[in-house]
Amino acid sequence: MTLVFAGACSHAPGITGRANRGDPEQRKNLLESYDKMRLAIKSSGAEALIVIAAEHFANFFMNNMPAYCIGMADYYEGPIEDEEWLGIKRVKVPGNSELSEEIIQIVMNDIDVSYAQEWKFDHGISVPLNFLTPNYDIDVIPVNINCQGPPLTPLNRAYEFGKSIRKACDSINTKIAIIGTGGISHWPCTPDSGKINEDFDKTFLNSFIFNDKKALLSYSDKETYEKAGQGGFEIRTWIAVAGACEGSKGELWCYEPIPNYAVGCTVANMEINYK
Amino acid sequence: MTLVFAGACSHAPGITGRANRGDPEQRKNLLESYDKMRLAIKSSGAEALIVIAAEHFANFFMNNMPAYCIGMADYYEGPIEDEEWLGIKRVKVPGNSELSEEIIQIVMNDIDVSYAQEWKFDHGISVPLNFLTPNYDIDVIPVNINCQGPPLTPLNRAYEFGKSIRKACDSINTKIAIIGTGGISHWPCTPDSGKINEDFDKTFLNSFIFNDKKALLSYSDKETYEKAGQGGFEIRTWIAVAGACEGSKGELWCYEPIPNYAVGCTVANMEINYK
Amino acid sequence: MSLYYVQKLIYELNRNPDTTKRFEENREALLASYDLTDEELTAIRKPDIGLLYVLGVNGQILMHYAALWKIPWDDYLKSMEDGVKEHGPVRTGLYARTEGKLS
Amino acid sequence: MSLYYVQKLIYELNRNPDTTKRFEENREALLASYDLTDEELTAIRKPDIGLLYVLGVNGQILMHYAALWKIPWDDYLKSMEDGVKEHGPVRTGLYARTEGKLS
Numbered sequence: 109m110t111l112v113f114a115g116a117c118s119h120a121p122g123i124t125g126r127a128n129r130g131d132p133e134q135r136k137n138l139l140e141s142y143d144k145m146r147l148a149i150k151s152s153g154a155e156a157l158i159v160i161a162a163e164h165f166a167n168f169f170m171n172n173m174p175a176y177c178i179g180m181a182d183y184y185e186g187p188i189e190d191e192e193w194l195g196i197k198r199v200k201v202p203g204n205s206e207l208s209e210e211i212i213q214i215v216m217n218d219i220d221v222s223y224a225q226e227w228k229f230d231h232g233i234s235v236p237l238n239f240l241t242p243n244y245d246i247d248v249i250p251v252n253i254n255c256q257g258p259p260l261t262p263l264n265r266a267y268e269f270g271k272s273i274r275k276a277c278d279s280i281n282t283k284i285a286i287i288g289t290g291g292i293s294h295w296p297c298t299p300d301s302g303k304i305n306e307d308f309d310k311t312f313l314n315s316f317i318f319n320d321k322k323a324l325l326s327y328s329d330k331e332t333y334e335k336a337g338q339g340g341f342e343i344r345t346w347i348a349v350a351g352a353c354e355g356s357k358g359e360l361w362c363y364e365p366i367p368n369y370a371v372g373c374t375v376a377n378m379e380i381n382y383k
Numbered sequence: 384m385t386l387v388f389a390g391a392c393s394h395a396p397g398i399t400g401r402a403n404r405g406d407p408e409q410r411k412n413l414l415e416s417y418d419k420m421r422l423a424i425k426s427s428g429a430e431a432l433i434v435i436a437a438e439h440f441a442n443f444f445m446n447n448m449p450a451y452c453i454g455m456a457d458y459y460e461g462p463i464e465d466e467e468w469l470g471i472k473r474v475k476v477p478g479n480s481e482l483s484e485e486i487i488q489i490v491m492n493d494i495d496v497s498y499a500q501e502w503k504f505d506h507g508i509s510v511p512l513n514f515l516t517p518n519y520d521i522d523v524i525p526v527n528i529n530c531q532g533p534p535l536t537p538l539n540r541a542y543e544f545g546k547s548i549r550k551a552c553d554s555i556n557t558k559i560a561i562i563g564t565g566g567i568s569h570w571p572c573t574p575d576s577g578k579i580n581e582d583f584d585k586t587f588l589n590s591f592i593f594n595d596k597k598a599l600l601s602y603s604d605k606e607t608y609e610k611a612g613q614g615g616f617e618i619r620t621w622i623a624v625a626g627a628c629e630g631s632k633g634e635l636w637c638y639e640p641i642p643n644y645a646v647g648c649t650v651a652n653m654e655i656n657y658k
Numbered sequence: 659m660s661l662y663y664v665q666k667l668i669y670e671l672n673r674n675p676d677t678t679k680r681f682e683e684n685r686e687a688l689l690a691s692y693d694l695t696d697e698e699l700t701a702i703r704k705p706d707i708g709l710l711y712v713l714g715v716n717g718q719i720l721m722h723y724a725a726l727w728k729i730p731w732d733d734y735l736k737s738m739e740d741g742v743k744e745h746g747p748v749r750t751g752l753y754a755r756t757e758g759k760l761s
Numbered sequence: 762m763s764l765y766y767v768q769k770l771i772y773e774l775n776r777n778p779d780t781t782k783r784f785e786e787n788r789e790a791l792l793a794s795y796d797l798t799d800e801e802l803t804a805i806r807k808p809d810i811g812l813l814y815v816l817g818v819n820g821q822i823l824m825h826y827a828a829l830w831k832i833p834w835d836d837y838l839k840s841m842e843d844g845v846k847e848h849g850p851v852r853t854g855l856y857a858r859t860e861g862k863l864s
């Protein structure tokens with residue numbers, strides 16, 4: 109019973125890189141919500157933070173594209189992007205290879221994860237950490253779900269992956285927080301960049317908040333791509349968090365569609381139902 | 384119902400690289416058995432050959448070590464080793480990216496495979512191909528199970544992987560042959576190189592031939608390492624073939640322990656039970 | 659499979675300073691080490707960002723290639739639109755599903 | 762974690778001709794780009810194949826490093842035995858389970 113916090117949030121590079129180009133009211137709400145999450149993680153007593161992310165060809169390419177990968181190093185580095193462009197200074201982030209290995213060993217019974225003893229974070233992890241662990245004083249365990257290069261893992265496997273991570277957390281004697289980070293609808297680096305499909309986002313968030321497994325797993329990649337763009341494939345990170353907390357409910361702390369950040373900026377938590 | 388052949392065999396580099404240092408009688412038996420397998424694949428009408436192998440840090444390293452990986456390219460190259468040393472000429476081997484993708488999409492429902500659009504074969508694949516498809520005239524689909532860098536995938540997942548590959552073969556309209564290639568007991572590149580544990584090998588082969596799932600999955604990595612060396616971890620490739628043919632029986636065509644080849648040289652087939 | 663090598667080249671230019679250096683100093687030798695068609699080579703050399711988009715290159719890789727050539731963001735976005743006008747809908751990869759545009 | 766970087770260096774020497782070239786031409790600069798301890802650096806520079814074995818390097822990687830130094834196969838095998846005698850049992854990695862020797 110050592111999962112102590114679960115939640116999910118956005119990671120768009122505009123949030124830090126083009127900070128001043130967002131509407132001030134919306135930005136204020138977003139930052140306050142990130143900070144609420146930071147405090148919630150802190151007061152949970154978490155000793156390690158698992159970040160279920162969806163990187164953008166930083167470490168993983170189609171020469172060996174893992175459906176799921178878990179970091180197993182004592183430290184990581186990031187962001188890989190230009191510090192000025194992203195608005196985040198490059199740092200060494202503490203990891204915990206032994207804890208990672210314990211988790212991987214357990215997860216491998218259910219989900220066939222790759223492991224990585226080296227990992228350079230891109231904005232997909234660096235943006236959330238910038239707000240949630242600004243002093244980099246907690247061990248981070250990075251996790252990746254391939255949301256970039258098809259063939260992509262089926263949604264129900266992402267849910268099972270979350271359940272498996274939860275199983276690992278609950279059988280380990282370390283207090284662990286989990287966050288997922290991704291989408292929802294967005295069209296990064298394409299002519300449609302900046303577009304946001306609020307209807308798609310709100311429907312999805314509603315399913316997330318109620319942890320409605322059936323609804324969460326009902327999307328086809330075709331539908332997601334058409335309605336939510338390539339970035340929409342990142343719903344897998346949210347679905348994994350839902351899986352980790354199967355049967356419990358969540359709370360939406362922030363949803364601010366900010367076109368200059370190219371995404372509906374979201375922060376949500378998920379209750380932990382101790383079984 | 385389009386799995387048309389299944390079998391397993393050794394891949395030790397000594398078989399081709401130090402060909403003349405093996406006992407002539409043993410070698411004769413080995414070569415005749417490889418040839419029997421070549422003919423069996425040919426007469427099965429197979430249009431593609433899946434090779435379930437266990438490479439030796441040729442393409443995959445601990446920076447992103449997949450438990451399972453399937454190739455998805457239109458051609459591959461190999462061997463990466465020195466041609467003289469291995470006794471095999473470097474060639475371009477035909478692949479079939481579309482067929483690979485079909486298989487991957489199906490397998491991903493059960494097993495979280497990585498995929499690779501590029502792959503350089505080492506002796507783990509090049510040695511079997513040298514005997515089984517000497518003209519390189521059949522599409523090869525390379526598959527890797529991590530048997531080198533722990534944490535390793537549990538044996539029952541390797542069996543499930545085989546079942547999932549079978550499911551894919553049987554739902555695709557192409558005649559497919561599968562071979563596994565690995566161990567059994569050996570201590571490659573260590574001071575114990577050349578040692579062979581015949582008892583371990585024969586017990587394992589017996590379980591394979593009877594497709595005794597319980598016995599095949601009963602090995603712990605600790606036991607395997609102590610009795611069969613690091614090379615013994617490659618039993619996963621045989622176990623996957625057993626999984627692909629769950630419920631059927633096999634036949635041992637060759638078992639010749641040849642210390643100068645550093646392994647018990649084995650060729651076996653597995654019946655296909657059409658369901 | 660050739661899209662793979664176009665993307666691989668750009669991915670390595672993004673991530674590997676040695677590759678970038680060879681691209682600056684000895685471009686043709688570097689390009690020769692990838693399995694590329696003439697059309698792909700033309701698109702890379704020019705660079706024709708719009709054509710690369712039409713050829714199916716993922717935006718998460720392509721944006722860095724535009725940045726390497728110091729193409730401003732807005733021009734990068736416009737190149738892709740122009741590319742579709744000039745070369746027709748996206749031919750393969752992710753964006754082919756909706757021809758590279760929202761339906 | 763340092764074993765990881767020892768193995769990574771050797772893996773890249775095995776697979777990447779550019780790394781091998783830098784190893785020949787500008788060794789110290791190359792080594793500085795890996796996160797290595799003094800003991801690991803000593804073992805790599807000498808090379809002390811036996812010590813690398815004791816430090817936990819996988820034989821499937823190590824054998825290629827011996828080959829790079831043109832060490833004959835039998836000497837390679839003997840170095841590992843000597844390494845265990847001189848530096849004690851294998852400390853980490855796969856072979857630590859049986860101290861690098863059959864039980």
Ligand SMILES: [Fe+3]
Pocket residue numbers: 119162164232290291339342
């Ligand atoms: Fe993203």
Ligand SMILES: [Fe+3]
Pocket residue numbers: 394437439507565566614617
């Ligand atoms: Fe092997």
